[in-house]
Amino acid sequence: MNRTPHIPPVAITAYQCVSAAGDNLNALHAALLANRNCLRPLRLFELPFETVVGEVSTSLPAVRSTLQTYACRNARLALHALNQGNIRAATEQAIARHGAARVGVVLGTSTSGIYETEIAYQALLRDAAMPSDFNFLHTHTAQASAEFLRHELGLRGPCYSISTACSSSAKALGAAQRLLVADVCDAVLVAGVDSLCRLTLFGFNSLQLISPDACRPMDIQRSGINIGEAAALLLLERPDPGNTESPRLLAVGEGSDAHHMSAPHPEGLGAAAAMRQALQLADRRPEQIDYINLHATASILNDLSEAKAVRRVFRNPPPCAGVKGLLGHTLGAAGAVEVAISLLALDKGFLPGNCGLRQADPQCALPIVAEPNLNHQPRLILSNAFGFGGNNASVLLEAA
């Protein structure tokens, strides 16, 4: 097939993140430097098994009355992120510069507003009807919080969600880059948002993947994953003389394992192909990469598969680490959250550590950074996100 080998870079002119580490990027930066685990017992609802989660514990803002039909935990997380730092102002400036019709929004989520759906089902069983304020298309379905952001900001450009489980928001970045390169948009707000809910906690527990304790990615004594919630927002624009100080999204490599619905390819073939494709699309070589933000969920199959994939692509792998020991696995938000972390590493000049690591699994055989390294100024970072269905994405970022 005749596929064009390269894609032009785009600028990331603003970004923000709300997570278990706190309300904004500063809190996330502090947690990364301290390599502090932000995982705690769940407070949102009761669980019949032991675990810790990356819960956003501050109170979330209310959705304005005119957009009340969109109100759900997912939308409120997105709104909370939008209210931090300069991300709202930067998006409004983009609207002023380019016109609302040229600014789009692409959101990645796995379970959207299902936390409210689960509560509504209790009423369904009790009253034989869903609660009168339940709005399926404005809270439950995958595009709901994307539409909320569109209305909240007055955007008139394309608006959709990518929902490919844990690679969702990494792939949303790829879709946004294409909207810019194909000249459909002049700016795209990318969101990665997922909120804690019964479905994912009970679901991963049924797969026997939930760790009772804080997870320890890549560690020989790992005992499974922790679930987290977060919202990350990133504003993408074409490079121009006004944004030379902004880091670049070079490419998003995407591919499929074609192997199994819930287990990764044991040799990491699909993950390796996604990393290779990111490098190829950006015309970069493996030896140029300074750091890899691993997907590293702390499930044994995932960790081993990803380690093999990295070693397939990199003869001498660069420093690597995974951050899920800090925030838990934020599922559909993880791609965007970990790109925000990688951008902090590029902007502030450090390598994030692998929280929870005591003794690296010798089978992984990667140069894992256990503690943050402040004496390293990375230029190029690859950030991985792999999901159910063997859906793989690898995001390549460059410092300004």
Place this chain on the structure above:
Amino acid sequence: MERISLLGFGACAPDCDFRAGLPFPASEINRDAMPVMLRRRSSQATQMAFSAATQACAQAERSPATLPAVFASVAGEIQTTDQLCLELCKPDAMVSPSAFHNSVQNTAAGYWSIAQQCTQPATALAAGADTFAMALLEAWCQLACHGGELLLVCYDERWPNYLATERGQTAFACAMVLAAGTGPNVFLSLSRPYAVVGEDLIPATEADPLLAALPLLTLAAAGGKRQQLCLSIGSDWRVDVHGR
């Protein structure tokens, strides 16, 4: 890139009365479109998606293993999700691991890649009332940036009726093989999808958003005529269509 081309299409509509009223050929669920292993546990959504996608690839004479895929659905695996939500109401809820991993929006995309041994990118997209328009736009952008060909599959199974009154009651899937540029022997060529600003039309397909694909499929099936038309593909989205 000025245009993209439609190389083949397929449609699946399990309800025979609805199917009989469609102005283009549509099939019931074709269980042969699926490996035996997958048939037993797959949802109506995934089975419909496979049926339409298999038909489109056959008509376009393309191997599914070579095509990147865009899967689009308003509500995804809503029947499986509904069963899980009912189970989660019980104090001693027991979630089935396979039901859980079969509840993700990219279930059809994942099984398609596995069944076809296709390692190309597969995405799963949702955009409410504009799901068909945004799926076509995503397809356009992929072809504009990377060239080549791809498979677009749009599907919605029937939603439990208490979720959204009088909505999502028509199970329907359609699939298209699309290529960058134009060429001989194509059904149609399409412009970039565009929004018509200020025209807040109420779409005729509000109850079943994916029926926004009907005008385009109707035109493709009629085929052969040299014409240029502007078609509605969503609430305020349009595409210009050029005949053969």
